[in-house]
Amino acid sequence: MGNYSALAEENVEVAPGHYLMTLVPEEKPARAEPGQFLYITVTGEYDPLLRRPFSLFDVSPGERQLKIVYKLVGRGTELLKGVAVGSRVDVMGPLGTGFDIYDEGKDLLVAGGIGMAPLFYLAKKLRERNKEVTFLLGARTKAGLLFVDELEELGVNTLLATDDGSQGFKGTVVDLLAAYLQNNGRPDRLYCCGPAPVYKGVLEKAKSLRLPVQISYEERMACGVGACMGCVCKPESRDSYIRVCLEGPVIKHIF
Known part of the structure; x- marks a missing residue:
């Protein structure tokens, strides 16, 4: 457009x-x-x-x-x-291409830092469908945990992690994900956005459990509409390169 x-x-x-x-x-x-x-x-x-x-x-x-x-x-x-x-x-x-939303099943959202931005809007749309939503949010410190009150106002079950233990679980949000899955069983799908250590950790966990996961990726862009090929990457589970601005930023992985 x-x-x-x-x-x-x-x-x-x-x-x-x-x-x-x-x-x-x-x-x-x-x-x-x-x-x-x-x-x-x-x-x-x-x-x-x-x-x-x-x-x-x-x-x-x-x-x-x-x-x-x-x-x-x-x-x-x-x-x-x-x-x-x-x-x-x-x-x-x-x-770009956004998240797929389903009416059935349990959804687990995992975000690190500023990666919570696209997942907030996703959580809102899921709650509008009266779905139960669990949101794992991590940051380095308490100050980096964004819009926690707003998530809870939406009726989202929000669990927090900080690297320094200043609020919530002490450790990364990937560590929190491992603990959550051990204590609560597997969801039907994962959604994720965050820095590379976060999405790579979530992707590895999804692969080991054969869980479908949708990840929002970030790359430097030039044209924003797929013409210049400046933001290509080759996500795991894909046989070819994709343009993050067009086929992404959300990529679906099914193992």
Whole structure:
């Protein structure tokens, strides 16, 4: 789809170095699905040259509001941080392939750090179908556990892990996953987003138990629509390369 202008209705720090931005599109975009992303530029010029992809964190009915959560990691996100309420950014999307949702079965969501962003919207859509949802959320410290209260307000069973033990289970969210599976049995499917150690650990656990898992991947992007081949990767369980911006960012693995 083409690009459009969106009004910044909110741009607020929600945890150290983490921000929530609410955008109001000038024109109604295509229907947004959990796991898709927005491709955003702030300056409208060539510095930085490339747009930045951000997972959809939440979407209001009718796509009137599109919300993203971002972490300060470089020039692009520093520019985004400086966007004042009432100003506009240029947006493409929603883009990419999102999560598949099923009416039956037990769903277990696993996120590390900022990887909780696309899984929050997924959890919301699952709860709208009156499904029981368990969400394992991990971070290095308590300060990195984002939107825990909001998850619980949705009626999501939320279990926490921190590397330093400052809140919840002491260890990584992959360690928490192993403990959860040992004590609660296997779900029908896994959903995951997080840094490489998280998704690789979840993928290994899914493979050992022959559980279907959907993982949201992250790669540097250029065009955002699959034309330039700049974001290709070869996920495990796939025989060929995929474009993260088009066939992904969500990839389904069945063992």
